[in-house]
Amino acid sequence: MRWEAVPAPGPVVPVTGQAALARLIEDGVTWGDSSVWLPRLPSGSVSLFFTSPPYADARAYSRIHPDRYVEWFLPFARAMYAATCESGSLVLNIKNRVAKSGSLKGQRHPYVYQLVIALQNMGWWWLETYIWAKPNAVPGRFGPRTKDAYEYVYHFARGPKPYFDLDAVRVPYKTSTTEIDRRRLDANGRRNTAAGFGRDRTTTYCHGGADPGNVVSVPQTYNQHYGVAHTAAMPEGLAAFFISATCPPGGIVIDPFAGSGTTVVVARRSGRRAGGLELHRSFAAEAQRRLATDQADDIPGSLVNAS
Ligand SMILES: C[S@@+](CC[C@H](N)C(=O)[O-])C[C@H]1O[C@@H](n2cnc3c(N)ncnc32)[C@H](O)[C@@H]1O
Numbered sequence: 001m002r003w004e005a006v007p008a009p010g011p012v013v014p015v016t017g018q019a020a021l022a023r024l025i026e027d028g029v030t031w032g033d034s035s036v037w038l039p040r041l042p043s044g045s046v047s048l049f050f051t052s053p054p055y056a057d058a059r060a061y062s063r064i065h066p067d068r069y070v071e072w073f074l075p076f077a078r079a080m081y082a083a084t085c086e087s088g089s090l091v092l093n094i095k096n097r098v099a100k101s102g103s104l105k106g107q108r109h110p111y112v113y114q115l116v117i118a119l120q121n122m123g124w125w126w127l128e129t130y131i132w133a134k135p136n137a138v139p140g141r142f143g144p145r146t147k148d149a150y151e152y153v154y155h156f157a158r159g160p161k162p163y164f165d166l167d168a169v170r171v172p173y174k175t176s177t178t179e180i181d182r183r184r185l186d187a188n189g190r191r192n193t194a195a196g197f198g199r200d201r202t203t204t205y206c207h208g209g210a211d212p213g214n215v216v217s218v219p220q221t222y223n224q225h226y227g228v229a230h231t232a233a234m235p236e237g238l239a240a241f242f243i244s245a246t247c248p249p250g251g252i253v254i255d256p257f258a259g260s261g262t263t264v265v266v267a268r269r270s271g272r273r274a275g276g277l278e279l280h281r282s283f284a285a286e287a288q289r290r291l292a293t294d295q296a297d298d299i300p301g302s303l304v305n306a307s
Helices: 017-027 034-040 066-083 111-122 177-185 236-246 262-269 281-293
Strands: 029-031 046-051 084-094 125-133 150-157 190-192 198-200 215-217 252-255 273-278
Touching (some): 017 029, 017 252, 017 273, 029 281, 034 066, 034 273, 046 066, 046 236, 066 111, 111 150, 236 262, 252 262, 262 273
Parallel strands (some): 029 273, 046 084
Antiparallel strands (some): 084 150, 190 198
């Protein structure tokens, strides 16, 4: 196959400290195991870990039983915590699943919530839970429930003063330009409600766009354009939203579960330094090829205010 011709650095003897970080950023997506590489990163060096790890029990490439998911994930989380700078973040895309066996068979398994609590106990600041709404979720038969049309994106911060740029993710105001102008000039802008609260309505439309809210609607990508198609690639629009909001321009983004390289492609395109790790050689090689061409072959997610 074509990708086998692409040289991929082996995961066996990684470098350490600044050299390890520099290597990841230079490679783009390094063929390697995050459990080996993450503890070797310099402490406080990364602005953002943005990642979508293998979900429990989901894919042939990494089967992790939901009962053991937290135990599996915590060493990665510990290493990321040590490597994240004071204003840095871990942004984690993950999804619930239905238990296939055991006493919870047929019910939603609580592994996502168990993980969130474990991360909070580790010291990560649980800042927000975002819903990634998928307007084009695949239809199917899912038992006594509707189709899965959303996933979670959890924003954890390293400490109490995280970088967060709301202005970078604002969406167009829904109202007309006439109404925006009218509001701006409204001499009686502050109105009190019966409950006694006042809000200065003259400033509502002075922010260059609306706050998008924590329901982020981005069409899923069903991208099959690479030589070895990754079955779980995320849409570039989702990565763009969270990278813009949680990593300063010029900051360092690392994706420890890089897959087809979406995080790195988007982060580099938006002026961040970025690298990732991918355990499977074929995926890593494809991601490197994608980076080399900066292939943007999904339709960029259009961010709409879902509220
Ligand atoms: C959900 S996919 C990521 C998809 C990615 N966000 C994209 O847009 O293509 C998770 C990836 O993590 C990789 N992975 C699993 N365990 C890993 C490890 N220990 N180190 C590095 N990569 C790993 C899997 O091979 C898989 O490609």
